[in-house]
Amino acid sequence: MTFEPEQLGQSSQELAAMLRDLRKRAGLSGVRLAARCNMSQSKVSRIENGKVRPSLVDVEQILRALDAPSSIVAEVSALARMANTEWRNLRELRRKGLGTRQAELRALETSSSHMRYFLLSMVTGLLATPEYVRASLAHSPADTSKAVAGKLERQAILYDASKRFTFILTEQAIRWPVVSPFALAEQMDRLASLTYLPNVRIGVIPLGVHASRNPLNTFTIYDASLVTIETSAGSLVLRDSRDVQSYLDEFATYEEAAVFDEEAREKLAEWSTACRS
CATH class of the missing domain: 3.30.870.10 (Endonuclease Chain A)
Incomplete structure (x- = not known):
């Protein structure tokens, strides 16, 4: 995934929407996902609403809990890196x-x-x-x-x-x-x-x-x-x-x-x- 320097830090909302969509496609509630990730349900909610910027470790935990395919993992991880870099x-x-x-x-x-x-x-x-x-x-x-x-x-x-x-x-x-x-x-x-x-x-x-x-x-x-x-x-x-x-x-x-x-x-x-x- 290539990007311009000006794009850094601008993908937080896109990342939040993608994580929310992946959870729904997996048929998990926010509570069940939180339990699998050893996170609070409120943190999962804030991440999915774009109110908290998740770290790469947070994103990796969520992707593992959702058993996301490798192609999706690569795309979401790239978004997470961009969101955490400005x-x-x-x-x-x-x-x-x-x-x-x-x-x-x-x-x-x-x-x-x-x-x-x-x-x-x-x-x-x-x-x-x-x-x-x-x-x-x-x-x-x-x-x-x-x-x-x-x-x-x-x-x-x-x-x-x-x-x-x-x-x-x-x-x-x-x-x-x-x-x-x-x-x-x-x-x-x-x-x-x-x-x-x-x-x-x-x-x-x-x-x-x-x-x-x-x-x-x-x-x-x-x-x-x-x-x-x-x-x-x-x-x-x-x-x-x-x-x-x-x-x-x-x-x-x-x-x-x-x-x-x-x-x-x-x-x-x-x-x-x-x-x-």
Whole structure:
């Protein structure tokens, strides 16, 4: 089954209708299907009405319970994968307004307890100084004033003690010259100061440190439910539990390679001094 990136995330209602139709063709009630799948009847109902996005594991359980033929399994599984994956191209984000994107991120942060950020090439807005935020958006042809304000307002969530944050930054991300050397030194000083927040862990991977994986993209994990992957053309959103777990595993390898606390502050101070000199 082939599809365009823009189709991702748009098949939820089609998936719900197909699962409902398969159950009826099998002559099963929602209660009997739920019992076979070890699910609640209310969850089966919400899935079939499109009110809950089923994971791939949920869909596999339902298809097995319905004894669906292999051709149907392949088609429904492809729909489930599409429903749990979403592509947001940069052109569309700019059309809607970059400020709208900040509102979406704020909602994700508000609804999550533990957020993990792997930062390959730049400092994320939650950790950035105002000058760094403005410079990071300077290339955009759209009006960025609302996006800048949104990024800076979102930083307040770092001080919410009910939230946990783990940031892993490569040396390249920290030292990439987004701003002038002096402003970059200030950015490094801010990172060092944030390491003292009790609910914030900031790890640094210096150049030359071996990691068992080779990173390709910046990504963020929200609890164990959703991953966003940043590319130069847009962002990919993954919701399937197995996809999320693969990124949790990858993040753990970078966490093992990183230095934290006083060792991280020493590195940041060294690089900050180099910028000022």
